[in-house]
Amino acid sequence: MYGSAMAKGLLVTFKNLVRKPFTVQYPEERIKQHPRFRGEEFVWYEERCTGCASCAKYCPLGIIKIVTSPSETAPKEGDKYRLEVFDIDLQRCMFCGLCVEACPYDALFMGSGFEQGQYSRENMVITIDQLRQSNKHPSTWYRPQLETAGYVPNSGRPLGWREVGRESWRWHQGEKAGMRLTADEAEADSPTPDSEAPDSEAGSMGPEPAKGLADNLPENPA
Amino acid sequence: MFCGESILRDNPLFRVIYDGASYFLPCWLSYLVAGVVIMLILVNAVLLGAAAASWMERRLLGRFHNRIGPNRWGPFGTLQPIADLIKLLTKEDLIPAGADRIAFTLVPILMVSTMILMTAVIPFAKDTALADLNVGVLYFLAVSSLTAVALFMAGWSSDNRYALFGAARGVAVLISYEVPVVLSLLGVVMIAGSMSLGAIVHAQQVPFILVQPLAFFLFLAGMSAELNRTPFDVAEAESEIIGGYHTEYSGIKFALIQAAEFGGVLVVSALITTMFLGGWGGPFSEYLGWLWFLLKSILVVALFSWIRATYPRLRIDQIMGFCWKVMLPLSLINLTATTLEVFFLPENGTTMGEQWIMAGINLTLALVCVPLFGKLMREKARPGSSPAGARVVPGIPTIESS
Amino acid sequence: MTIRTEPMTVNVGPQHPSTHGVFRLRITFDGEEILEVEPVLGYLHRGSEKLAEERNYVQIVTLTDRLDYTSPMINNQAYCLAVEKLVGIEPPLRGKYLRTLAAELQRIASHLIAVGFFVQEMGAFGTPLMYAFRSRERILDLFEMLCGARITVSYMRPGGVFADTPPDFWPALARFMEDFRAEFSELEDLLLENEILLARTRGVGPLPPNVAINCSVSGPVLRASGVNWDWRKMEPYDAYDRVEFDVPIGTNWDNYDRFWVRMQEVRQSMRIIEQCVEQIEPGPVRVPDLPLVLRAEPGAEAYGRVEASKGELAFYLVSDGGISPYRCKIRSPSLINLTVTEHLLVGWTLADMIITLGSVDINMGEVDR
Numbered sequence: 001m002y003g004s005a006m007a008k009g010l011l012v013t014f015k016n017l018v019r020k021p022f023t024v025q026y027p028e029e030r031i032k033q034h035p036r037f038r039g040e041e042f043v044w045y046e047e048r049c050t051g052c053a054s055c056a057k058y059c060p061l062g063i064i065k066i067v068t069s070p071s072e073t074a075p076k077e078g079d080k081y082r083l084e085v086f087d088i089d090l091q092r093c094m095f096c097g098l099c100v101e102a103c104p105y106d107a108l109f110m111g112s113g114f115e116q117g118q119y120s121r122e123n124m125v126i127t128i129d130q131l132r133q134s135n136k137h138p139s140t141w142y143r144p145q146l147e148t149a150g151y152v153p154n155s156g157r158p159l160g161w162r163e164v165g166r167e168s169w170r171w172h173q174g175e176k177a178g179m180r181l182t183a184d185e186a187e188a189d190s191p192t193p194d195s196e197a198p199d200s201e202a203g204s205m206g207p208e209p210a211k212g213l214a215d216n217l218p219e220n221p222a
Numbered sequence: 223m224f225c226g227e228s229i230l231r232d233n234p235l236f237r238v239i240y241d242g243a244s245y246f247l248p249c250w251l252s253y254l255v256a257g258v259v260i261m262l263i264l265v266n267a268v269l270l271g272a273a274a275a276s277w278m279e280r281r282l283l284g285r286f287h288n289r290i291g292p293n294r295w296g297p298f299g300t301l302q303p304i305a306d307l308i309k310l311l312t313k314e315d316l317i318p319a320g321a322d323r324i325a326f327t328l329v330p331i332l333m334v335s336t337m338i339l340m341t342a343v344i345p346f347a348k349d350t351a352l353a354d355l356n357v358g359v360l361y362f363l364a365v366s367s368l369t370a371v372a373l374f375m376a377g378w379s380s381d382n383r384y385a386l387f388g389a390a391r392g393v394a395v396l397i398s399y400e401v402p403v404v405l406s407l408l409g410v411v412m413i414a415g416s417m418s419l420g421a422i423v424h425a426q427q428v429p430f431i432l433v434q435p436l437a438f439f440l441f442l443a444g445m446s447a448e449l450n451r452t453p454f455d456v457a458e459a460e461s462e463i464i465g466g467y468h469t470e471y472s473g474i475k476f477a478l479i480q481a482a483e484f485g486g487v488l489v490v491s492a493l494i495t496t497m498f499l500g501g502w503g504g505p506f507s508e509y510l511g512w513l514w515f516l517l518k519s520i521l522v523v524a525l526f527s528w529i530r531a532t533y534p535r536l537r538i539d540q541i542m543g544f545c546w547k548v549m550l551p552l553s554l555i556n557l558t559a560t561t562l563e564v565f566f567l568p569e570n571g572t573t574m575g576e577q578w579i580m581a582g583i584n585l586t587l588a589l590v591c592v593p594l595f596g597k598l599m600r601e602k603a604r605p606g607s608s609p610a611g612a613r614v615v616p617g618i619p620t621i622e623s624s
Numbered sequence: 625m626t627i628r629t630e631p632m633t634v635n636v637g638p639q640h641p642s643t644h645g646v647f648r649l650r651i652t653f654d655g656e657e658i659l660e661v662e663p664v665l666g667y668l669h670r671g672s673e674k675l676a677e678e679r680n681y682v683q684i685v686t687l688t689d690r691l692d693y694t695s696p697m698i699n700n701q702a703y704c705l706a707v708e709k710l711v712g713i714e715p716p717l718r719g720k721y722l723r724t725l726a727a728e729l730q731r732i733a734s735h736l737i738a739v740g741f742f743v744q745e746m747g748a749f750g751t752p753l754m755y756a757f758r759s760r761e762r763i764l765d766l767f768e769m770l771c772g773a774r775i776t777v778s779y780m781r782p783g784g785v786f787a788d789t790p791p792d793f794w795p796a797l798a799r800f801m802e803d804f805r806a807e808f809s810e811l812e813d814l815l816l817e818n819e820i821l822l823a824r825t826r827g828v829g830p831l832p833p834n835v836a837i838n839c840s841v842s843g844p845v846l847r848a849s850g851v852n853w854d855w856r857k858m859e860p861y862d863a864y865d866r867v868e869f870d871v872p873i874g875t876n877w878d879n880y881d882r883f884w885v886r887m888q889e890v891r892q893s894m895r896i897i898e899q900c901v902e903q904i905e906p907g908p909v910r911v912p913d914l915p916l917v918l919r920a921e922p923g924a925e926a927y928g929r930v931e932a933s934k935g936e937l938a939f940y941l942v943s944d945g946g947i948s949p950y951r952c953k954i955r956s957p958s959l960i961n962l963t964v965t966e967h968l969l970v971g972w973t974l975a976d977m978i979i980t981l982g983s984v985d986i987n988m989g990e991v992d993r
Contacts, residue, residue: 005817006533012814013286013532013751022758023289034765036790038772058916060683096686096778101786102916110772140790141772147790287754383634387656387974452747453820456975534820535747537975538656596819 035140038095041111043138044131045161048107051081055099063089086128106165109138112153272485273303279527286531313473320381330478332372337485344492345420348511358419370396380470388466391456402549403444406437409560423501427574431498432581436556436588445490453533491522548595645988656973668992676952681918689776692990697730698932700780706928706939707782710920718907719784724863725900728893733763734933735886738985745982784910825879829968829980839963843935848874848881855931867899882983956990
């Protein structure tokens with residue numbers, strides 16, 4: 001019958017009238033982001049960073065600025081750079097996560113939020129002090145070890161630098177330079193669990209995940 | 223003088239103010255004062271009603287879209303129209319360089335005033351209208367056709383091609399749809415025996431939506447076109463010609479045009495309530511007549527919103543085709559049927575029993591005629607797009623479209 | 625006495641509510657009928673092909689996200705296919721299935737936009753659009769679960785996908801498929817037989833198949849013109865040779881058929897997704913031990929094409945042995961589909977023009993790159 005499809009259309013609209021709305025009243029209610037969300041604030045662990053600037057080289061837009069100078073902090077391991085400037089320019093960052101992908105030491109992670117709007121252009125550049133002091137809720141993007149441990153950024157606790165890395169001696173087996181520890185060396189060099197001073201770690205670039213990683217993190221939320 | 227003979231003399235409010243003022247003012251001045259007060263009350267009520275109608279439409283459309291409408295300003299967003307008004311007031315009042323200034327400025331005034339004038343005859347409570355003219359229907363239709371003039375003025379004086387497009391389409395639609403609208407109302411007038419809206423409400427022993435279903439459908443469709451509402455809103459088709467006739471309007475002029483549009487919806491809903499749904503009738507209509515009127519009008523406004531939310535727009539030639547090929551014959555059929563019924567029934571259709579008989583006949587007629595005409599109207603494929611056999615590569619599964 | 629009329633030239637300008645982006649058409653009208661059409665492009669040109677010469681092969685994946693921004697997964701897929709042909713690697717089976725899954729989800733999302741805006745331009749005041757976007761929101765949520773971003777996904781890498789799915793992806797996908805079946809049926813109820821929609825689109829803007837083939841049109845536009853040509857069947861890539869699906873073909877070659885073909889393709893995509901979910905097995909998702917910075921043989925060239933949601937999307941890569949391609953040419957379907965603009969629009973009215981352009985479904989990110 002002519003007009004029956006139009007009547008059906010009216011019924012569809014009416015059914016939706018009585019359905020609960022799909023929208024969410026931001027900012028009172030927020031939808032939780034998923035763990036792999038590539039957020040705006042970056043999470044940086046200075047203890048793990050060597051100043052290699054792989055992130056800066058891999059960034060397609062070239063917005064990471066790293067200025068380092070040689071330091072005398074860990075001469076036994078071939079030393080590492082002292083970072084003076086580590087700027088990430090949020091105005092042009094496209095949050096692709098390639099810098100995180102490139103970091104060989106699991107020092108840089110994507111953040112988990114998206115509300116980093118600022119009122120002036122200077123504030124849109126994340127400086128090294130901001131990176132040092134920011135909340136450490138890393139996103140699990142490109143970090144399978146966090147995912148296996150079931151970490152959820154926006155409801156988990158902040159993570160320390162020992163809990164977030166893969167075993168560097170396994171990860172860097174293919175690497176020809178950089179920190180290279182065999183399994184025995186890693187065993188022998190395990191740090192005291194409470195030393196958090198950035199320049200004084202005795203060269204271990206990663207915790208021993210055999211005992212620590214899965215136990216310290218919150219339950220897998222499934 | 224003319225003091226005692228104005229059309230408002232039966233209106234109790236007018237009487238009260240007039241009598242009160244005439245204690246210390248001369249006759250003509252108290253007449254003026256009373257008239258002005260009534261006019262201000264009416265104008266305010268209508269404009270507030272237009273704002274409320276716009277709020278209701280936005281929230282309803284939001285719910286149809288499975289989202290919430292405006293809900294930040296005021297409880298449930300009721301102050302949103304005020305916020306919009308303030309925003310529009312603070313905008314720059316642009317008049318394009320090549321525009322005809324007088325006509326450009328006159329258009330919103332004309333639109334709003336015709337809309338307000340239309341409310342004068344509508345009875346919104348038991349036996350209460352501002353001016354119960356005995357040619358109420360004629361007055362209403364006459365004033366509403368001034369919109370065509372205002373529309374064309376808007377389009378022409380804007381000095382903008384898109385506006386001209388919109389205006390040309392709009393005028394064509396408006397003028398064409400006058401004919402079936404008027405003819406469809408004639409059935410109602412015949413049964414009620416008078417053009418006065420108060421008398422029409424009184425004559426509705428059975429709501430005329432049942433007695434004249436075809437007329438209701440035609441009037442609804444026709445007034446959708448007159449008000450430039452989807453599916454007939456070619457005059458302001460937002461996705462094609464951006465704004466149509468009101469592209470160049472900004473600021474308070476635009477606010478007034480929108481007020482005229484939503485107010486028009488409200489006023490036409492009030493008219494539909496009066497003529498087809500029984501006006502202020504209902505239980506306790508002595509005291510609650512205004513409540514029933516309000517509820518029924520709101521229902522009709524919601525119906526307009528529902529239709530707007532569901533249907534896409536028709537093309538201009540399809541709109542004209544619909545008018546002349548479907549609505550006009552249907553309105554003539556309705557008129558003939560009603561005339562015959564009124565002529566042959568002994569009481570001329572004024573008693574409830576007779577109205578039920580007429581309802582039965584007319585409903586069957588409507589259910590038969592509307593699909594029939596729809597089938598005739600169904601768009602045939604234009605020549606040149608002959609569906610040839612699909613070139614199908616054998617061996618690979620396909621779905622043939624029908 | 626005949627009234628002398630003059631044809632009027634109007635800019636359906638770069639800023640317009642319904643030209644699918646910054647697209648400009650100079651149209652000469654006689655009343656409402658279109659006499660001449662001249663498309664003007666380039667308002668969204670961002671130099672993607674030149675930028676690709678400055679970035680290495682993985683960084684270009686982020687560039688490809690932004691080409692057809694309504695279907696970034698498929699852009700990624702096309703590009704990764706081209707690089708794999710260039711370098712000579714092949715993703716593992718699970719990687720292929722994940723790519724197919726992501727591409728089909730993306731096809732659904734892209735067609736939802738196409739259909740939603742198609743009806744919106746007819747003036748349906750956004751109701752079907754809102755329903756389509758409600759479903760698309762769920763798909764984008766799945767993408768966020770998968771790779772951290774909703775639109776600029778960068779999910780795929782040359783050699784596979786960048787990582788396996790998180791554990792809560794599969795239940796979420798199952799929930800989505802269940803809900804989407806109902807929502808899509810509702811959308812079909814609302815739209816497929818609507819008399820007003822039929823009246824507006826039946827017989828309007830017909831594109832005969834010989835013209836379509838001569839103008840190198842591809843995708844749903846070609847299929848609606850009666851030509852049975854789908855690259856997923858002709859040259860299967862990824863996991864398309866392991867899943868069964870049908871290809872909808874139109875018979876009336878008009879706007880309604882283009883719209884109908886897209887609605888049917890969404891149904892076929894749902895079938896493919898179900899089969900992928902059944903057939904997928906655990907395994908690696910990316911070619912292992914790929915260097916962070918890929919290189920190809922100097923002088924190698926490769927042409928990788930996929931059936932994108934808008935047509936045939938292809939990347940032509942030429943390498944000079946370095947870490948960036950020497951030349952990256954993007955064959956975008958929307959630009960080539962615009963070849964038939966004149967044929968589709970001349971002789972029809974203004975109202976039809978908007979709808980016909982909507983049915984061709986162009987995306988300026990692709991057209992201008």
